[in-house]
Amino acid sequence: MSTLDWIVLFWTLFSIAAFGIYKTRGKKNLDSYLRGKNSMNWWTIGLSIMATQASAITFLSTPGQAYEDGMRFIQFYFGLPIAMVIISATFIPIYYKLKVYTAYEYLENRFDLKTRTLTALLFIIQRGLGAGITIYAPAIILSTLLGWNLTLTNILIGMLVILYTVSGGTEAVSITQKQQMAVMMGGMILAGIIVIQLLPISFGEALHVAGKMEKLNVVSFEFDLADRYNVWSGMTAAVFLFLSYFGSDQSQVQRYLSGQTLTQSRMGLIMNGFLKIPMQFVILFIGVMVFVFYQYIQPPVFFNKVQTEKIKSSEYAGEFESLESQYEASFQEGRVAYQEMLAAIESDQEEKADEIKGRIQDIKKEQSLIREEVKSLIVKNDPDAETRDTDYVFMRFVMDYLPPGIVGLLFAVIFSAAMSSSSSELNALGSTTTIDLYKRSMKKDASDLHYLRSSKAFTAFWGLGAILFATYASLFENLIQAVNLLGSLFYGTILGVFIVGFFLKWIRGNAVFIGALLSQALILLVHFKNGVGMMGFYWDIGFLWYNAIGCLAVMGFGSVAQLFMKK
Structure with missing residues (x-):
């Protein structure tokens, strides 16, 4: 990269972190640290929610996926607006009525302490591992492209995030995510314009080529349980994933709990539901245009x-x-x-x-x-x-063909995305550990200042743990898909507990606790025997369906357990 690129990259990263620290400086109490003084307006909430979901993997992997597989991945998000409406109508009013810090506090009010603790632990396990992967997945690619040491890249991303997240809490996360979202979308739109200008054929001809080669395959009505990306999985299985992620994952719940009012939080969530699909469309379309470009300009035989x-x-x-x-x-x-x-x-x-x-x-x-x-x-x-090189397609194109300054901006996009999603995860892990485990079951009667310091300490602890996990994450394979898979392994069970709490009023704490344990065991069995089967039965199920299976299993097992307890 040129000197200008390095200046753009580091100025963008450090100025965003410094801005977050500056805007949230000053003494805080636990409420303002975890809920941001309930000062966020709807568009800040909406951008924060989008930035939390839009990890670096989105900008590294999605264009490469479109290059290889076309635009059918967009169908994964078709059910998102439906999920946002359901959460706005059911989940958010309950959280606001109870004035909770975390989503899992509701479960003790509805069921009992052990159900709350189990669900919080499932979230902590899933999100704790996910935070490490969120740092590692872009670090492995960026360190390769820039020639940096992988461990130092992990530390750079992780320490920047820890610095402003520990300092400012929820408010710092939300404020910096506005800047990061502006960098991310501005950079990608600019990249898309330049890609189209670099095409050796006209834009209309490029569309003809992409359409004929089946890269503009936005909608598929073919039903296949093993296929993750069609209309049916997007409108059913993905809805369960989004309900769980946005309705019961603390990294998202904490974003809209900081809203000024219930209406502001609802509007922020709905904004995300209707802007996320166009955002993904733009990113995928850039990948398709890169595909067309490389049909006329020779690509490398291997992109790494x-x-x-x-x-x-x-x-x-x-x-x-x-x-x-x-x-x-x-x-x-x-x-x-x-x-x-x-x-x-x-x-x-x-x-x-x-x-x-x-x-x-x-x-x-x-x-x-x-x-x-x-x-x-x-x-x-x-x-x-690693011989899978589709995740290098877009950034290799950027480095080979985009002008100086824009290259640095696009790398800033990737780093910003890694920081935005990681900060939300660490913020949520710190608050859940403090409120649902430490304050509730370990040290119940300490001062507000003590819990504020504890929350900061737990946030830093999880940040250092994520960096450590990222350092040794090379022991795992297929990290790009690991994030969505990891969520699907746990989200279904967590969502099922909340659905029972909201709608199946006759099921009590012991029954739903048993149902959750059996559901989680079932999902792990389905996953580890997927494509292999057992005892003469064979199945091949896309992991998006784990969310629906896990949720329905909690409801089913919980109902049966409650009937037996009544007898």
């Missing part, structure tokens, strides 16, 4: 430049150069075919266009085989190398 540089200086350099030559010849053949297909489309020769599309698909298969051979060489040279 660090690994290709390693292999060029290894004993496999000759084999790699040979594969690169084969890939270049295949690309040139494909570029000619794209020009022919575009000419056929513009002259309304659909049959000819389809015939050429078949030829292009054959060329794509040939290129995929060459890429697989390259990946095999990379693994031979470095057995620990």
Whole structure:
């Protein structure tokens, strides 16, 4: 990167952190630290909610996913507005009426202490691991692209977040997220405009190419339980995930509990429901335009430049150069075919266009085989190398083709996204540990100042734990999907407990506690035996459905347990 890029990157990151500390300086009590003095207006809440959900993974992985799989991922969010309306009508009024610090306080009022503690612990386990992955997933890619030490990258992201989150609490998180959201969306929209300007064909022709190659596949009505991204999973299974995430995950609940009024909190949540889909559409569309760009401008045979540089200086350099030559010849053949297909489309020769599309698909298969051979060489040279390179597609394009200053801004987008989602997680972990475990079950009668200091200490503790986990997270695979998977393993059970509390008034504490334990055991069984089966039964279920299964299982097991207890 150029000197200008480094200036833009570090000025953006440190100015946001400093602004958060400055705006929230001064003595606080526990209420203002955890609920931000209930001073947030609806648009601040809405932006904070969006920034919490929009992790760095969103901006690193989503364009690469569109490059590889088209825009069908957008269907994952189709159920979001429905979930926001349900939460606004049911969850938020109850939280405001009880004046809770955390969502889990409600569960003791409705059930008992053990149900509250169990649900809080499930959240802490899930979100504690998730915080480490949220830091590690972008750090592994950014450290590779920038040539930084991975551990130092983890520490940089983590310490910046700890600094302003511990200092200012919920208010600091919400204030900085406004700035971070402006950087994120401004940077991505600017990148999208530049991508379109760099296209060697017109924008209309690019749309023709993307449509013909099935990259504009926004809607799919095909029902398949193993498919995570279609209308049916988006409007059913994903609704359960969003209900749990926005309705019972403290990292989101804490965002709207800081609202000035119930109406302000509702408006902020609804704002998120209706702006998130366009936001994801823009990010996915940028990925599709990068795909079109690379059909006319030759892409690297492997997008992780660090690994290709390693292999060029290894004993496999000759084999790699040979594969690169084969890939270049295949690309040139494909570029000619794209020009022919575009000419056929513009002259309304659909049959000819389809015939050429078949030829292009054959060329794509040939290129995929060459890429697989390259990946095999990379693994031979470095057995620990990660061969999944779609997450490097967008940032490699940024570094190779975008002008100085914009490159630094796009890296600031990624770091800002990592910081915004991590700060919400640490803020929520600190408040849940303080309110639901420490204050409720360990030290019940201390002063307000003591609990304020405890909350700050727990926030710093979880931040350091996230950095430590991120340092050793290379022991795990498929980290980009791990965040959503990790949530799906626990969210269904947590949501089920809340749904029982809100709507199944005849089920009591002991029954729902048993139901939650059995539900969590069932979800873990379904996951670890997914695609394998047991005792003659086989199933292959996309992890989004875990949320629906877990929620319904709590309701079912809880109902049966309550009937037996009555007898």
